[in-house]
Amino acid sequence: MLIVELSTSSAIKGQSIELRLQHKQGPGYAQLQVEVYDCGVLNPSSKLGFGTTPKITAKEELAVDIDTRHLAIGVYEVRLVKLHDGGEANEKPNIDLVAVKDYPRTFFEVVESAKDSRHLDVIRQEVERLEQEIEWRFLEPCDVRTDLSLPSTLHTAFVFIKDVLIGTRIRLERLELVPTNDGIGTRDSHEFVNTFLEQRTSTDIIFEYGGQLESQSRSANPVCVVHFPAIQSNSLETARDYCVGKTNAVLLALALSRDAGGSIFDVVLFDHSSRRATKFTITPTYVGNLLTGQLAGESAESLEAYVAGISVDSMSAFLAELYKEARRERDTRYQYIRLWQLLELLAEQEAFDPNEPLTNYEGIVMEEENGSPRLSKGSVHIVFRLLREARIGSTEQTWKDVNVWFAFRSAVAHYGALSEFHRLSRAAVRSWAQLGIDEISEAGGHDKFLDSLRWIARLLLMQRLVRVANGGALQNYT
Numbered sequence: 001m002l003i004v005e006l007s008t009s010s011a012i013k014g015q016s017i018e019l020r021l022q023h024k025q026g027p028g029y030a031q032l033q034v035e036v037y038d039c040g041v042l043n044p045s046s047k048l049g050f051g052t053t054p055k056i057t058a059k060e061e062l063a064v065d066i067d068t069r070h071l072a073i074g075v076y077e078v079r080l081v082k083l084h085d086g087g088e089a090n091e092k093p094n095i096d097l098v099a100v101k102d103y104p105r106t107f108f109e110v111v112e113s114a115k116d117s118r119h120l121d122v123i124r125q126e127v128e129r130l131e132q133e134i135e136w137r138f139l140e141p142c143d144v145r146t147d148l149s150l151p152s153t154l155h156t157a158f159v160f161i162k163d164v165l166i167g168t169r170i171r172l173e174r175l176e177l178v179p180t181n182d183g184i185g186t187r188d189s190h191e192f193v194n195t196f197l198e199q200r201t202s203t204d205i206i207f208e209y210g211g212q213l214e215s216q217s218r219s220a221n222p223v224c225v226v227h228f229p230a231i232q233s234n235s236l237e238t239a240r241d242y243c244v245g246k247t248n249a250v251l252l253a254l255a256l257s258r259d260a261g262g263s264i265f266d267v268v269l270f271d272h273s274s275r276r277a278t279k280f281t282i283t284p285t286y287v288g289n290l291l292t293g294q295l296a297g298e299s300a301e302s303l304e305a306y307v308a309g310i311s312v313d314s315m316s317a318f319l320a321e322l323y324k325e326a327r328r329e330r331d332t333r334y335q336y337i338r339l340w341q342l343l344e345l346l347a348e349q350e351a352f353d354p355n356e357p358l359t360n361y362e363g364i365v366m367e368e369e370n371g372s373p374r375l376s377k378g379s380v381h382i383v384f385r386l387l388r389e390a391r392i393g394s395t396e397q398t399w400k401d402v403n404v405w406f407a408f409r410s411a412v413a414h415y416g417a418l419s420e421f422h423r424l425s426r427a428a429v430r431s432w433a434q435l436g437i438d439e440i441s442e443a444g445g446h447d448k449f450l451d452s453l454r455w456i457a458r459l460l461l462m463q464r465l466v467r468v469a470n471g472g473a474l475q476n477y478t
Contacts, residue, residue, distance in 0.1 A: 003020075003021070003022040003103060004019065004020070004021055004022075004078060004081060004097075004099075004103045004104075004106045005019070005020045005022075005106075006018070006019055006020075006066075006078075006106060006108050007019075007020075008108070009107065009108050009109065009117075009118070009119065009120035009123055010108065010109050010110075010111050010116070010117035010118055010123075011068050011108065011109075011110055011111070012068075012110075012111055012112070012113060012114060013068055013069070013071070013073060013110050013111070013112060014068060014069050015068055016065040016066060016067055016068065017065065017066040017068065017108055018063055018064075018065055018066075019034060019063065019064050019065070019066055019078065019081075020057065020061055020062070020063045021054075021061065021062045021063070021081055021097075022058075022060055022061050023060060023061075023062070023083070023095075023097075024060045025083070025086075025095070026054075026060060026061065026062040026083060027056045027059070027060065027061075027062065028086055028087065029054075029062075029083040029084060029085060029086050029087075029095070030053060030084065030085035030086075030087070031051050031052070031053060031054075031083070031084035031085045032051065032052065032053075032054040032062055032064050032081065032082070032083060032084070033049070033050070033051035033080075033081070033082035033083075033084060034048075034049070034050060034051075034064060034066065034078060034080070034081055034082075035048075035049045035078070035079050035080035035081075035082075036048040036049070036066065036071070036076050036077070036078055036079070037076065037077050037079040038074060038075070038076055038077075039075055039076065039077040039107065039127050039130075039131075040075055040126065040127045040130030040131060040134075041130075041134075042134055042138075042171050042300065043170055043171055043300035044077070044079075045299075045300075046079075047071060047072075047076065048066070048067075048070065048071055048076075050067075051082075051084065052064055066108075068110045071110045072110070073110055073111060073112055074109065074110060075107060075108075075109045075123055075126065075127060076107065076108055076109065076110070077099065077105060077106065077107050077127070078099065078106040078107075078108075079098070079099050080096065080097070080098055080099065081097040081103075082094060082095065082096050082097065083095040083097070105124075107120065107123050107124055107127060108123070109123055137174075138171060138174060138176070138229060139229050139230055140174065140230065141154060141230040141231065141232040142174045142228070142230060142231050142232065142242075143232045144231060144232065144233045144238055144239065144242040145232060145233055145234050145238070146234055146238060147234055150234050151234070152232050152233060152234050153232075153233065153234075153271055153272070153273050153274075154230060154231070154232055154271075154272040154273070155228075155230075155231045155232075155233060155236070155239045155269045155270060155271055155272065156227075156228065156229055156230065156231070156269070156270045156272065157227070157228040157231055157239060157240070157243045157267065157268065157269050157270075158193075158196070158197070158201075158225050158226070158227055158228075158267070158268040158270075159225065159226040159227075159228070159243050159244065159247045159264055159266075159267050159268075160192065160193055160196070160223060160225055160264065160265055160266040160267070160268075161223065161224050161225065161226065161247070161251065161262045161263065161264055161265070162183075162184055162222070162223050162262065162263060162265050163222070163260060163261060163262045163263055163328070164222060164223075164224050164251070164254050164258060164260050164261075164262035165222040165224070165258070165260065166178075166179040166222075166224035166258070167179050167181075170300045170303065171300065172250070172300065172303065172304055172307065173304075174228065174229070174230070175226055175227065175228050175229075175246060175247075175250070176226070176227050176229075177224055177225075177226060177227075177250070178200075178224060178225040178226070178227050179224055180192075180196065180223050180224055180225060182195075182222075182223060183222040183223050184223055190207065190266075190281075192223060193207065193266050193268060193279065194206050194207055196225060197268065197277075201270075203270055203277060205268075205270075205277045207279055224262075226243070226246075226247045226250060228243050228246075231243065231269075236269055236271075236278055239269055240267055240269060240280055243267060243269075244264060244267060244282075247264060248264070249307050249310050249311050249317070250303070250307060251263070251264075251324070252306070252307075252310050252317060252320035252321060252324055253302075253303045253306035253307045253310060253320070253465075254303070255320060255323055255324035255327060256306055256320065256323065256458055256461060256462050256465070257299060257302050257303055257306065259327065259458065260327065261324040261325065261327045261328035263282075264282050265281070265282055266279060266280065266281050266282065267279070267280040267282065268280075302462075304469075305465060305466050305469040305470075306320075306462065306465045306466075306469070308465075308468075308469035309464070309465030309466065309467075309468035309469040310465065312468060312469075313468045315349065316464060316465055316468050319342060319345060319346065319461055319464070320461060320465070322338060322341065322342050322345075323338075323339075323342055323457060323458065323461055325338060326338035326339050326342065326454075326457075327454075332447065332450055333412040333416070333417065333418070334412070335450060335453075335454070336405065336408045336409045336412050336450065336453070337409055337412055337413055339405075339453050339454060339457045340379075340383075340405055340406065340409040340453070342457050342461070343383045343386065343405075343453075343456070343457055343460070344379055344382070344383060346386060346457075346460050346461065346464065347379075347382040347383045347385070347386040348382065349464075350382075350385075350386060350389075352376040352377075352382055352385055353376060354375060354376055354377035355375060355376075355377075356375065356376045357373040357374065357375060357376070358373070358374040358375060358376050358381050358384065358385060359388075360388070360395040360399075361388055361391075361393075361394055361395040361398075362395065379406060380402055380403060380406050383402050383405075383406075384398060384399060384402045386460065387402070387456065387460075390459075390460060390463065392456060392459065392460075393456075400432075400435070401449065401452055401453075401456075403429075403432040404432050404433070404435065404436035404449050405449060405453050406429070406432070407421060407424070407429045407430070407432040407433035407436060408421075408433060408436060408449065410424055410429055410433075411423075411424060411433055418433070418437065421433035421434065421437070436449055
């Protein structure tokens with residue numbers, strides 16, 4: 001196994017730590033990349049990543065410095081080391097070296113002062129203890145019994161989801177999102193379940209393939225799995241319903257964080273007492289973020305907040321469902337209707353005083369064409385105020401966007417197509433629709449108005465869910 005060594009296990013914040021890599025081919029590579037993760041937490045994530053030209057310190061040894069200035073006080077692990085730019089002399093231009101697989105786990109800590117420094121063995125023991133506690137909490141049964149006097153059974157559940165691409169394993173409270181690096185293409189959902197259970201679990205379960213499933217629609221969509229390790233319930237149905245309900249909350253959160261609308265297609269429950277499994281099939285192309293990882297929306301912290309907001313507030317759950325359906329909608333006409341409805345509902349939730357003058361981003365009262373003040377009532381006005389109070393955009397751009405969105409939505413809602421905007425009864429609304437269509441035409445057909453509508457609806461909804469999760473008021477964005 002390769003050797004990764006650090007010059008010290010404890011560094012005062014701001015000091016550099018020398019990382020030495022012993023690799024017989026190392027000196028032949030021009031770049032060394034290092035990824036530093038936090039550890040002893042539920043979902044370790046990258047806290048520092050950098051690439052630089054290494055120093056050659058020995059025949060088969062490279063060295064780089066880890067700068068701790070931008071790391072918080074705490075314990076860290078060198079999770080990944082990459083050799084880049086091998087040139088023609090090396091068989092592989094790049095080599096990825098992963099902790100545990102290619103070299104022993106390597107820890108260090110950042111401390112405030114020298115008196116806080118600890119021996120490496122102490123740090124390692126602390127990380128192992130924290131990870132063990134996290135695992136125990138994760139595996140602790142979730143009790144969903146409806147009657148404590150009746151017999152109950154411990155189940156493990158796998159909920160299979162299509163139309164969501166996940167590249168990072170994420171744990172929430174007593175459930176985890178498991179990436180499969182696969183999807184439903186030429187295989188159907190039934191075969192996917194069997195493959196997952198065979199390769200990723202120790203249940204030795206294979207479900208027979210039936211003709212009914214053969215007729216179900218087959219499409220090339222990414223698949224992930226929500227795993228519930230321990231569910232204590234009085235019945236299979238109770239356990240299933242709990243897992244489905246919890247997974248649906250996760251799906252609504254993923255509609256925001258991954259910008260995708262997913263759906264459940266199978267639920268598998270394993271009974272630990274009888275050692276039998278039961279599969280429930282839920283009969284009903286990927287729309288969302290094609291990137292994976294924390295920066296692409298796979299953030300455990302964000303998902304936890306969104307799930308909390310959705311779980312405690314029925315209106316937030318409805319709004320998230322509305323956004324998810326809008327993202328699943330392939331027809332842009334209906335996206336305008338759904339997303340505008342979402343903005344209207346978000347604005348109505350703020351309960352603006354309809355007699356209060358509408359002001360611009362500089363606090364100046366806006367006027368109608370006849371010189372009278374605009375008031376905080378009517379769809380366009382309250383949505384504009386919603387964005388203004390959220391400090392999104394500017395007076396000119398937001399006023400244009402809001403009016404074009406409304407004009408497009410009205411053309412579709414009343415006449416079924418943007419091209420029918422000329423049939424709208426109000427001249428001002430027709431003018432905004434014409435302006436929007438002209439700008440789209442000038443952009444080569446790219447609908448920048450729909451892009452901004454999607455982005456703003458998503459951002460405002462995420463803000464609401466975070467406020468709900470934090471126990472905040474819903475009446476003010478500022």
